[in-house]
Amino acid sequence: MRVVIVGAGPTGLLAANLLGQAGIETVLLERNLDLTDHPRAITIDDEGLRICQAIGLAEEVSEHALLKRAAHYVSRGRYLVKIAPTQQPYGYPQISTFHQPTFEAILLKGLQRFSCVQVRFGCHVKTLAYDDHGVILQLEKHSGNIEELHGEYVLACDGGRSGMRQHLEIPLHPTRFWHLLDPYSHQSRRSIRSERTQRWLVVDTVDDMPTLSSIIFFCNPARPAVTVPAPAGGRRWEFMLKPGEPEEDLLSDEAITHCIQQALHTLPANERPTSSSLANKTIRKTMYTFHSTIAERFAAGRRVFLLGDAAHQMPPFGGQGMNSGLRDASNLCWKLQLVIQSTAAPRILDSYQQERLPHVIQMILFSSVLGGLIMPTHPLLAGARDLVLNSIHRIPPLRRQLTDMEVKPQPHYRSGFQISGGGPWTGKLLPQPHILLRDGQRQLYDHVSGNTFSIVRLSNNPAHDFEPFMRGIWRQLAVHCIALRSTSFAPGQIAASERISEIIDESGQLAAILQHRHDLFLLARPDHHCMGIFPITKLPHVEQALAAILS
Ligand SMILES: Cc1cc2nc3c(=O)[nH]c(=O)nc-3n(C[C@H](O)[C@H](O)[C@H](O)COP(=O)(O)OP(=O)(O)OC[C@H]3O[C@@H](n4cnc5c(N)ncnc54)[C@H](O)[C@@H]3O)c2cc1C
Structure with a gap:
């Protein structure tokens, strides 16, 4: 095998x-x-x-997901942070x-x-x-x-x-x-014995609170909790156990109903759904230790x-x-x-x-x-957390960083399978815009670039501009060539090779990565991370470097 x-x-x-x-x-x-x-x-x-x-x-x-959710942090009847990304840099909603x-x-x-x-x-x-x-x-x-x-x-x-x-x-x-x-x-x-672990009760229920359509982190020092709307009418609740708290104390329907009410009480008064008893609504409850x-x-x-x-x-x-x-x-x-x-x-x-x-x-x-x-249980610590987050919320650039999830670590590999001297995009995951094809179809970029190595260039003459990529190591790797057209396709022309695709990226993201320069080319890996951007005059250097990486 x-x-x-x-x-x-x-x-x-x-x-x-x-x-x-x-x-x-x-x-x-x-x-x-x-x-x-x-x-x-x-x-x-x-x-x-x-x-x-x-x-x-x-x-x-x-089809089986709840796409494009927001995540809110709430404390003492006020929202501390609302994470609601509007951008889809990689072609899909950031939270589903x-x-x-x-x-x-x-x-x-x-x-x-x-x-x-x-x-x-x-x-x-x-x-x-x-x-x-x-x-x-x-x-x-x-x-x-x-x-x-x-x-x-x-x-x-x-x-x-x-x-x-x-x-x-x-x-x-x-x-x-x-x-x-x-x-x-x-x-x-x-x-590993020095690891700090956290015990949480995780409860999957039938959702009877459809108004809570976002993920909510209840920053409640009395009992930190989380709720997540799930597809097909489900809902997840998670409750933190206090140090030394016996698990049995939390497992009954009554105890869980109490935890839910406690959590809902953290919401602004006009947004609190009425929670009924959990009877017949619990699908599953499990204790987890998070590592x-x-x-x-x-x-x-x-x-x-x-x-x-x-x-x-x-x-x-x-x-x-x-x-x-x-x-x-x-x-x-x-x-x-x-x-x-x-x-x-x-x-x-x-x-x-x-x-x-x-x-x-x-x-x-x-x-x-x-x-x-969400986990501080000491009122002073929780108060300090609220103060810091409220202050951040008042500063628009910082608020935007949180709202748009820019604080999440970016998919950027700083060393590894890449070519040195390829500029600041080296190692980064490429964005995935919707692009326009010659036949008028609109598609996500990866559908065109495929799961192989690819070369991206601004080009109005693909047959000429990609000619060097039709031979040698590029041919051996079956590299796919993406010709970025600026505004329209030249009438009547067809691609010179099935390894060349012509696209228009109306978002302008790919052209911006190439600094709108026709003399640069971008080499991408099969997982859509950028291996580097180089002037075409450096092609022999890139070919040698790629051969060295592979050998
Ligand atoms: C409460 C909770 C909430 C979470 N929420 C999220 C979330 O929202 N988003 C997220 O990204 N992650 C979340 N995670 C983490 C996520 O569930 C795990 O990271 C993920 O399931 C790990 O997948 P895995 O395939 O690596 O391992 P597992 O899902 O553990 O699969 C391992 C498989 O290997 C099999 N196996 C083990 N040993 C052998 C063997 N010797 N021979 C043959 N088979 C074997 C097991 O039976 C099992 O089927 C959450 C985890 C928990 C506990």
Whole structure:
């Protein structure tokens, strides 16, 4: 087997779709007999939906989501912060809510498109060992039989308690703010035992408060809480347990109803919905302990890779745990494809950890800060928080940063699979505008650029301007060429090659990235991160640098 994926959670299912789409022989092993029916993640972000677009499933996922939600922080009858992003830089709403089991079912069904992908439920991977050609996994089947399976590469997507991570003896470390300065300082000997955890009760209910259409963080020192509207008439409630508080005290319907009333009391008086009893409305209630931890390494020997919760765990307040796992798979799978198809040397796989680890640390800390805003239980601390947030709210540029979610860590890889000297866009995720095609169709940009390397240029003469990209390394990589027209298509002309697409970007974003200069070209990776922008005179340098990265 070329690739073995351990664990059919969202990360493993996405990785299987990406590899299946690339035609790579893959097996997905799941210890349970079916997908889990426990919803945990409830929000999906714009990057997550864009990744679903890459496997052709964004529309179906969107149909089952509540798109474009706002998130409000409320305290003592007043809104502290209203996050309501209006922009869709990556083509999708920045905050949407969804039902995780439905999402996973869509990903699983998506795998039926790929004959190269096998899905095997009831297969519990017990051990792994290396040989000269890859990894030997021992798995216990539901029948109790033991089987050995060989894989050239293993993607451990087996969740927070990852047996694969433990087997590889890769320690988990707590995340601290100084890791922003040095992402690898988490590899110091600080033990996981020093991690600060938080206990929360998570309750999924039938929604009887449709007026609460936003996500609300109740900054109530008596009981910090969160509510999230869910698709198909559902609603999530989350309540923080106080230190030492027995879990049983909170689990009865009466206790939960009281917590809900307490939370609603934090809203402005004229917006409080009347809450009735919870009887017959609770679908599920579970205690969770939220962690902020990261694996010391995301890979072992260029053969085994940790993805998703197996590599990192974060509190859910930024809605980034699952989304980070989706980014992991989206980052790694095209690199694996290049290596398996002998287009690149295994060395490029090192860039997976190099790119993902610092970004995940930012996301963990971002989630912790958001959690820190609602969790103060001391009245003085809560008062200070309100004062600071109210002051920020009065300063328009700062307020805009919060409202438009500009405070969220941007998808920007500062080092890794990129070419030096490519300017400030290097490593950043490209925006995804709606673009206009010659036949009058309007589409999202990625539908045209595809999931391959691409070159973008301002061009009124694509056959001439892209001629150098029709040969050599560009041909070998099947690079797709995007000719950005300024205002209209030249009548009667057709593209000189099926590897060239002509588009008009009325938003002007792509032209602005190219500084409106016809002598520049942008090189993008299959995951739509920019590898650099260069003058065409530097083409030989870029070709050499790209060849060096791949070799
Ligand atoms: C209350 C709560 C709310 C959350 N809200 C959000 C949110 O809004 N947005 C967000 O992005 N994230 C959120 N998260 C985080 C999100 O749920 C997780 O990050 C995500 O589910 C992790 O996906 P995964 O595929 O990496 O791991 P998992 O979903 O844990 O899947 C791992 C799979 O591996 C299988 N497995 C394990 N060991 C083996 C083995 N040895 N052999 C075979 N199979 C194995 C397991 O059975 C499981 O199916 C939330 C989490 C919680 C708890």
